[in-house]
Amino acid sequence: MNFVSKLTTLAVVLHLASGLSIQPRQDGEPRVVGLQLHRSEIRDPVANDRNRMRKRAGTVTGTLDNLQTLYFLNASLGTPPQNVRLHVDTGSSDLWVNTPSSQLCSRRKKPCAESLTYSANASSTYQYVGSYFNISYVDGSGAAGDYVTDTMRFSGVNITSFQFGVGYESTSQQNVLGIGYPSNEVQVVRAGRKAYQNLPAKMAAQGLTASTSFSLWLNDLDSTTGNILFGGIDTNRIASKLVSVPIQKVGNTYNQFFITMTSLDVGSTNIKKNMALAVLLDSGSSLTYLPDSLVETIYQSVGASYQESSGAAFVRCDLENQNATMTFNFSSPASITVPLREMILDLSDPNGEPLTFDDGVPACVFGIAPAGTSSSVLGDTFLRSAYVVYDTDNNEISLANAKFNVTKSNIVEIKSKSAVPSATKASNPVAATAGLPGGNGSGTGNKQKQNNAASSRVPSLITAVACVGIGFLL
Template identity: 55%
Template structure:
């Protein structure tokens, strides 16, 4: 693709102040965080590929998630902006003493830092916090406890990591399975109560479950709702799918995709392909054979150097949808969610093909040898309930730009997600849950994708 140099737009989401909702015994116990979308010029394909190579390894974390919200740690409170990550399980923060944060440009200033010496309620737990990223960066330091405040709630003696040595300017709040905590994977210790577990233990919510909805590509807000479901934010009824095990263990949010179609064109049936629901991935990544079929139907032009495909921006106005099937549920994704505007580096203006046609990034890319991922280009169209207690995902079509809220509490025990029905005879994954050096891999064969020279 010598005639086209593209630096893609990625979407970042920043949280406004957490909102406490209905905490009396007669009304739902939930904690809600509204999410505000912000845009930056980045290359999401390069960023996503670094993340996905280690997405399912217990000792790896997601450095570049897309949700920011405010919490405070310590006494007096120190305000910190954290990335919300469904793919990891620890909360960790930077400190002003780290080499990275004390550099001339002070890259950690915008998201905040934590100083143990400035808190009267700080307590050291152990000096074995060590989190690694697939690109060689990471953070190491201490595990500690302190007062955590978020969403109008306070949690005392909450365990978290302090990155005295760090190469990532943003801290992370992981809300995944506790088996992915650093002290489990690195130190061989038993898991501690991370945020979803502590919320249940402290009576803030009844179940380790939360809902996530992003709204459409152009919207400015989305939400994460701990312990509840907002029935106004989706269409139809929630349908419940089992999470697939990896190596016999529940550790990642993998569900089984069974089919895909574009308009009236059936692209694939009887897939039984495990796909990772990853809110930290800008694009979606599917097996190469499936991706090639999509590109052929769409007329997308694939660039091997970029690892992604491009289509005319006018495709965003197409009435076609790409429909993802999961045994019973089908999520329809509009072309407007998959055709992503891009700009040149340093804001040099819109990019185009060599014939002058405006070019846009297409929101599905080949997974290669990595795991299949449904990222934001899919998740924006799906209302998702992550039920860690029952190892299930409930899913429905998003109701874009809903104007009301109807929040219902998620109870404890089986079938606790309100307005959700189990998918009968849901297919187990036949591909995509194999472990290779700790990673999930797809067994669908690798093929050569079409390339193009402009």
């Protein structure tokens, strides 16, 4: 049984933010590209994230459903410019786009119409690189085609000879902009070739930014705007002290944004301590995924009911009115406090009608799900409450609580190889001993026990969702 519904989702339409306050540099103009985020809708983020998360066979191997939010960048590729919408993903490293001649995009219902496509033959600046672009999914689906170079444009920024993949064969209508480590690119992992300069690296190489670092501020669940900054931070959007923690190597390589989570509090109660769990910071995942046994304890604390067939847990919507919090702790003193209301996602059918449990109580999706045998992921339900700096030059993540709904900016450049401005390093960083790909598992639990609290109401709810949503499967 598939859990499908029309859910409001955030999308990122990135353009240069107006009214930015840039701190002056002594050696010339500041090299920071600041971009603003806006809201959009998609119908089936659950199926979308199920496929997206499967592409990283060495990292996330299970079925991880995604609810509520996706983030996009509007850009153009080629000469003359061909507009494309790109799903911004910190969990992967390649930009890849669909082409109009693919079997998927040629379908009568035009599934690629919203994200748009790129035609190499229509661009005078296109250059062929090689036919070894191949992203594979666990279920056998994926995207394959060519690596090419062409001109990329967004918000007045021109990036020449930029390498990306073209999916001549594809099963996903979403174009993807991966901004992770170049060492995690398909041509490195799959083809055994040297890394190329992906977007953060290429912007630094062309002098558009002073470093490959970038910062992410998604704003709260109800907001219509947020920001991503390449090469800088915005101090006005930071509510607490920035603390830098080390990124964990996978094997002997820095290739994904894993950091170590040490404990978790719900309200004033510590429900798990003395952990050394690797967690992946992933803007491409709308939900947060943690070890099953830990999730079971969380569900008991908030009265959530897990439905395995849908991959989601449900809570009473009025839970969002409680002034409660969850605190995610990392190497001291790094911690992020998430208001519980940021974990409560509204649920509606394709007609926009709210769904209820069988006793008439409005039902919402809870923003944490079990990771099963896959890696733990801190997705958008966590990231919205955090200001996160991805410092790939120094292999560190700097974390602070986010300040919501800020309208004025104060942007500071991150210089090459320099520490993140105003950040303090964790005094005794903890190395992950569990949860890394290829290492110890993330922990499992008895999923039958997760159907607590409102479990008698779940079958009625799931049946309703399946009935109203099945017509929207692609």
